Amino acid sequence: MTKLVVDASAAASWLLASQATPSALDLLDRLPTFDPIAPVIFRWEIGNLLVRQARRDRGFDLQEAFALLDGFRVATAEAAVRDDVRRLSGFAAARRLSLFDAAYLWLALAIDGAVASRDGSLLDAARDAGVDVFDLRG
Numbered sequence: 692m693t694k695l696v697v698d699a700s701a702a703a704s705w706l707l708a709s710q711a712t713p714s715a716l717d718l719l720d721r722l723p724t725f726d727p728i729a730p731v732i733f734r735w736e737i738g739n740l741l742v743r744q745a746r747r748d749r750g751f752d753l754q755e756a757f758a759l760l761d762g763f764r765v766a767t768a769e770a771a772v773r774d775d776v777r778r779l780s781g782f783a784a785a786r787r788l789s790l791f792d793a794a795y796l797w798l799a800l801a802i803d804g805a806v807a808s809r810d811g812s813l814l815d816a817a818r819d820a821g822v823d824v825f826d827l828r829g
Contacts (some may be wrong), residue, residue: 692724692725692726693724693725693726693805694725694726694728694802694803694804695725695727695728695804695805695807695825696721696727696728696729696795696796696798696799696802696804696805696806696807697728697729697733697763697765697807698729698733698736698792698795698806698807698810698813698828699725699733699737699740699810700735700768700808700809700827701715701718701807701808701815701825701827702733702737702760702763702765703737703740703809704716704809704827705719705759705763706737706756706759706760706802706826707744708739709826710809712809712827712828712829713829714825714826714827714828714829715827718752718827719763722763722764725765726804727763727764727765727767728765728766728767728768728796728798728802728804729765729766729767729768729798730767730768730795730797730798731767731768731769732791732794733765733767734767735738737760738757741753741756743758744756753790757783762769767796768802772823775809776790779793779794779797780793781805781812782796786816786819786820787812787816788812788813788816789812792810792812792813792816793816795808796813796816796817796820796822797812798818799817799822800822804822805822805823805824805825806822806823806824806825807822807824807827808826808827809823809826809827809828810826811828814826
């Protein structure tokens with residue numbers, strides 16, 4: 692199976708109707724054919740996004756969203772050690788990415804995986820690095 696690095700924007704497009712796109716829903720239907728994985732920061736990023744959604748929309752069921760997220764089977768890569776964060780910072784700066792986006796690309800390169808995202812900067816940097824991408828913006 693293809694390893695698929697899933698970023699928070701991809702998961703958001705599966706969890707929030709306002710973020711859904713046809714390409715994202717298509718990939719979600721095919722997700723069982725991939726080995727989805729994300730860096731440790733994914734849980735914090737998507738958790739923060741869901742908490743913000745719950746604050747905006749009192750009808751939003753936070754626990755249901757987390758249960759859906761668990762159903763996507765996104766494995767979490769090992770936490771980076773301090774020196775990895777330092778190296779990742781240089782990697783991010785050279786590619787004009789946030790440290791968070793760089794973590795997704797770094798992981799994709801390390802495991803020879805594809806990247807699924809709605810983040811244009813991350814998608815462009817992944818393409819430039821020769822990484823296969825699933826552009827979920829449309």
